[in-house]
Structure formats: structure tokens, C-alpha cells
Amino acid sequence: xxxxxxxxxxxxxxxxxxxxxxxxxxxxxxxxxxxxxxxxxxxxxxxxxxxxxxxxxxxxxxxxxxxxxxxxxxxxxxxxxxxxxxxxxxxxxxxxxxxxxxxxxxxxxxxxxxxxxxxxxxxxxxxxxxxxxxxxxxxxxxxxxxxxxxxxxxxxxxxxxxxxxxxxxxxxxxxxxx
Amino acid sequence: xxxxxxxxxxxxxxxxxxxxxxxxxxxxxxxxxxxxxxxxxxxxxxxxxxxxxxxxxxxxxxxxxxxxxxxxxxxxxxxxxxxxxxxxxxxxxxxxxxxxxxxxxxxxxxxxxxxxxxxxxxxxxxxxxxxxxxxxxxxxxxxxxxxxxxxxxxxxxxxxxxxxxxxxxxxxxxxxxxxxxxxxxxxxxxxxxxxxxxxxxxxxxxxxxxxxxxxxxxxxxxxxxxxxxxxxxxxxxxxxxxxxxxxxxxxxxxxxxxxxxxxxxxxxxxxxxxxxxxxxxxxxxxxxxxxxxxxxxxxxxxxxxxxxxxxxxxxxxxxxxxxxxxxxxxxxxxxxxxxxx
Numbered sequence: 001x002x003x004x005x006x007x008x009x010x011x012x013x014x015x016x017x018x019x020x021x022x023x024x025x026x027x028x029x030x031x032x033x034x035x036x037x038x039x040x041x042x043x044x045x046x047x048x049x050x051x052x053x054x055x056x057x058x059x060x061x062x063x064x065x066x067x068x069x070x071x072x073x074x075x076x077x078x079x080x081x082x083x084x085x086x087x088x089x090x091x092x093x094x095x096x097x098x099x100x101x102x103x104x105x106x107x108x109x110x111x112x113x114x115x116x117x118x119x120x121x122x123x124x125x126x127x128x129x130x131x132x133x134x135x136x137x138x139x140x141x142x143x144x145x146x147x148x149x150x151x152x153x154x155x156x157x158x159x160x161x162x163x164x165x166x167x168x169x170x171x172x173x174x175x176x177x178x
Numbered sequence: 179x180x181x182x183x184x185x186x187x188x189x190x191x192x193x194x195x196x197x198x199x200x201x202x203x204x205x206x207x208x209x210x211x212x213x214x215x216x217x218x219x220x221x222x223x224x225x226x227x228x229x230x231x232x233x234x235x236x237x238x239x240x241x242x243x244x245x246x247x248x249x250x251x252x253x254x255x256x257x258x259x260x261x262x263x264x265x266x267x268x269x270x271x272x273x274x275x276x277x278x279x280x281x282x283x284x285x286x287x288x289x290x291x292x293x294x295x296x297x298x299x300x301x302x303x304x305x306x307x308x309x310x311x312x313x314x315x316x317x318x319x320x321x322x323x324x325x326x327x328x329x330x331x332x333x334x335x336x337x338x339x340x341x342x343x344x345x346x347x348x349x350x351x352x353x354x355x356x357x358x359x360x361x362x363x364x365x366x367x368x369x370x371x372x373x374x375x376x377x378x379x380x381x382x383x384x385x386x387x388x389x390x391x392x393x394x395x396x397x398x399x400x401x402x403x404x405x406x407x408x409x410x411x412x413x414x415x416x417x418x419x420x421x422x423x424x425x426x427x428x429x430x431x432x433x434x435x436x437x438x439x440x441x442x443x444x445x446x447x448x449x450x451x452x453x454x455x456x457x458x459x460x461x462x463x464x465x466x467x468x469x470x471x472x473x474x475x476x477x478x479x480x481x482x483x484x485x486x487x488x489x490x491x492x493x494x495x496x497x498x499x500x501x502x503x504x505x506x507x508x509x510x511x512x513x514x515x516x517x518x519x
Contacts, residue, residue: 070224070232070262070503077287079234081193081213113435117229 006148007169011156012129015145016045019127020052022143026125027094034062034093034121039083045129048093049098062088066097071110072178091119092165096143102128105139109136130169132156193217195504198216199311199318202327209295211373215337217500218493221229224261225496233262238506241294242268243285244321245301250467251321251330252492255298256497263293264506267363271343282306288312296505299323304361331466334497336373338490339421342462350458352415354449355425355474362466363425363458370380370406378407379478380415380440381425381447384436412447419457423464424449440473450476454484 006013028051037046043065045082048049054060064087069080097111102106108126115124127143146169155172159165194209201213224232240259242252252268269437275287282301289297296317299307304324322328337348340346351370357363357379359406364387370377379390390408409415416422437443454461463484471477480487 067220070220070234079193079503081217084220085203085223113233117227117231119228 001105005168006130006156007146007167009167012160012169015129016048017052019129019143019145020049020056023049023096023125023127024053025098027096028144029062030057030059032093032122034064034088034090034095035098036064036087036095036111036115037092037098038107039065039067039085040163041057041112041158041160043097044084044162045100045158046098049127049151050061062090062093063091064088066111068107068114069115073106073110074103085114087118089119090115090121092122094123094125095121095124095125098127100129100160101156102126102131102139102141102144103134103156108139109137129158130156147163193414193504195507198315198441198505199307199320200329200501200505201307201311201318201320201472203329203332203365203372206329206369206372208372211333211336211369212498212502213505214333215340217503218333218337218496219341221261221496221499221503222441222493224499225492230261231263232261233263234503235259235262235506238262238264238502239293240264240266240296240298240502241289241296242266242321243267243271243289243300245271245306246322248300248321250494251300254491254494255319255321255498257495257501262499262502264502282310283313286310286316286318286395290314290316296299296502305366307495318345319501319505322361325361325364327365328361328367329369329464330494330498331362332369332503333501334490335362335366335423335464335466336369337497338464338486338493339375341493342486342489343420348376349420350376350418351421351423352378352409352419353413353423353425354380354381354412354415354447356427357381357390358385358387359428360425360480366423367404367406371406373490375421376407377404378415378419379465380409380412380442382437383410386410412449412453413456416449416453416456421456421462421464422449424469425466427466427470429470429473432485444473447472448472448474448476451482452480462509464490466490 027101035046035050039045048063050063067082067085069082073083125142127142130148131144132139132148134152157170158167161167193213195213198251224230242255244252256266256268286297292317296319298319298321299310300321301323304326306323307318307320320329343349353363367377367433432440461484463479465475465487469475469480471480
């Protein structure tokens, strides 16, 4: 059973607006800022953050989507078809990688590898909606929407209106067989 | 089964894919063909990156085993493997132990003993890759066997048609030339027919495969052969065509008594600008290469505005990347890899 959401629709939207402010503040504006969302959830969040930043600053930051399937270090099973990667010029820009849930850090490592194939940003930052701990690599988010301590086997899901029909962060308790 | 082509969601990302070997397209489902074509779109993106190199196939070893000469197919597989981070080794038969008389079976067993994951094989004898597949658990990819099959060429043709015309179903695709000796035409027929194209074969009756010559289609043709139309008159064949594909005429066919002369063949069957005037105004012109300009295709047509021959070559790398990627993943369903080729 799904327990009460950790963030409901209002909570998700409010958290994103705060992250948008933090990104603008850390970057001191929108100049040479590029948001790169990791497919699938991160790409949706990056687009929303771009909307929020445009509403705050009157200027839209660069926006891209990155699929890291081909860069994963755990590609050992049936291989999925990657989603599209579409990136603006990132050479010399400040790239903020956006993802929904940060856990082991392996996705982010893969994303940093993938970014290198497109160009050399002047800086790379990380913004996530949820940080749930259990890191396996020395990676830390610069901007965090919400820290959620979890058991390792729990399943934290970020539901988004574009994919799931509503915005929420929910936790599905881990099953013994998972 | 849903066959989503555009905007795949999380739910449809699990691929339809059952193959441990790629021997021909006659045992590919439409969903499997679409999986390969959709994946090739992503692989084209990788090829267009500033640094076209991803680590997806790190530790995966591919051996190109070519018993017949090839430039484009061999280089295409080499690049495909290398872009995905695989180790790729190319051996040609005249510099290997094959020249000392090692049998095909010994060779593939030896390669597997060295932990080769995939063997890309070209052989002059039809069926040779099927024999190899019975004697190794490495994946065998048929890169052309005799006059039988060339499935990776057919997939790149399907991909190129789809990306240029937006669809394959309902398109009139005309293959002109030496159908009988063309492994490309055979694999293309299976793939195009499966995807719903209207396939027309055009060439002199002596260069039509048995069973497809006018008047000699066997009673079981409807089920045993892909659905195609035979048209020996090139002008009627090209009428309204969306795709015209010229096939190489191997000049040794003239010695075999199948043609009166190359000159006469060119007169009757060369794809020329005048003949293409009957095709659909937005038609595309294809050729699997290598070309004999002035025989099966006019030079001006091969280099003309409707020609997508170079695009076929680029797309070939993406298609072979997609296949290597799919073969390197485990197919976890019980029994597959044995029951299906």
C-alpha cells in the first residue's frame, strides 16, 4: 500500500519554485545557465524549472534532456531503448544537471560522462527534487528539494503530471523479495 | 502488443527482442524490426555528438570474420562496435588460418574459446552463418552469405526509407536489376513485405529467382515467400514508385549466359533520369553499393538530388550499433536463444 505522499501536488510545485530561486541565486542570474534534465523524470523537472526561472527572471535558461542509458555501468540485462538526448551548446556554460531522485550517485556519474561527449562546460552543478541517501560514489547535490531518509529497499517514486497524471512524491515500502 | 513508434514512455521501453543471432529477417516480427529502427534513431544521435563514443559495450568483443572482400560492411561494423566501446577485431580469410585449411566450425569454436561475444560473418556460401550458429554460443551476425541474405543491409534500407519518407507501409518500393543473385534483395523483400510496403521486382526473366519468375510461382508461394509483384518492364515498374533501388549487376553474369551483353542490359534496365520521371515526384533513389555506374545506374542519377545512397551508408553504422547493443543484452525469457535463431 502507498502511504500518504511525502510531497503532494502543492508541495512538489512549491519545492520546485524554491529550487528555481536557489539555482538563479547560485548562478547570479540566468546568463550562460543551461538546465540538463536526465530522462525521464529529470527532463520533465528541468522543463518546469526553466518555466519557473523564466517567470522569476524574465529570461529563459538553456534547456536540454539527456539519456544516460548507454553510459550506465550496470547494463547487464535486457537493454532498453534510450530516450532522446537533445542538448543546446554547453561549451563554457554552467550546466545544472536535474534529476528526480538522488540515491547511489551512479546515474549522476554516468550523466557527467555523457556531458563530456557534448562539450566542456565551465561548471557542472546538480539539483535534485529528492535526496534519499545511500550514496555509493562521492557525489553530492548542490541544490536539494527535500531530504528523505529511507530504507535502502524502499521504492521512492516521483510522480509527475506529464507522466502519471498527478504530482506527488510517494514511498512504496520495500518488499523482502526485492 | 503495442508498437509505439514515437515518444516512447517508460512502459514501452522494454524492447521486443528475442534473437541471439541475426541470420536473416524471415524470422523477425514487426515489433522486433521496429525495436531495431527506433534504437537506430538513438544511435544516430550518438554518432552526431562531438565525441561519438559511449561505454555501453565495454568488455564486449566483436570479431569480423570475412571470407569475402568488403569495405563498407566491414568498416561499418568496426565503427559501430568502437563507438559503443566494444573491442573489434577484423580478420579476413586470406590472412588467417583459413588459408591453411581450418574449417569454418573450427574457426568459430576457436574464436569463442577466446571469449568472443559476437562474430560478424561474411561467406560466399549461402547458409554458412547458420552452420556457424550451430557450433558456437557467440552471437552470429550474417553480413552476407552467398546469394541468400544480408539482413543488416535490409534493416538499414528500412531505416533509411522510414526516416526519409516517414513510413514504410503502403510505399511502392521497386528493386531493379539482378534479383536472382542479390542477397540484399532477398533480405529486403522479407523486411519490406513485413512492414507493409508494396514490393515490385524488376529485371530480365533470367535474373529473377526461381519461384518468382512469371508463371512459375509455386502453389504454396503465398505463405512461403514474401508478397511481391514481378514486373519485367522497367517503365511500368517505376510508374509512381516512392523508392527505386538499383542493384549491382555482377559482370560475371554475362559469361554465365544470363545476359546477351552488358550494353544491352544497360539499354533495357539502367535506372536513368528519363525513367525516374515516371516515379513519384518525391521519390528516393537507393543502391546498396558497390555501384557500376553506367550499367545498372546512370552516374547523374547516383549523384542526383533524389539519391540517398550516402545516407544509407551513414545509417548502416547506426543500425549495426543497434544490433550489437541488443545482442549484448541478455534475453531473459526462458528458452529464447535456442528456439529462435
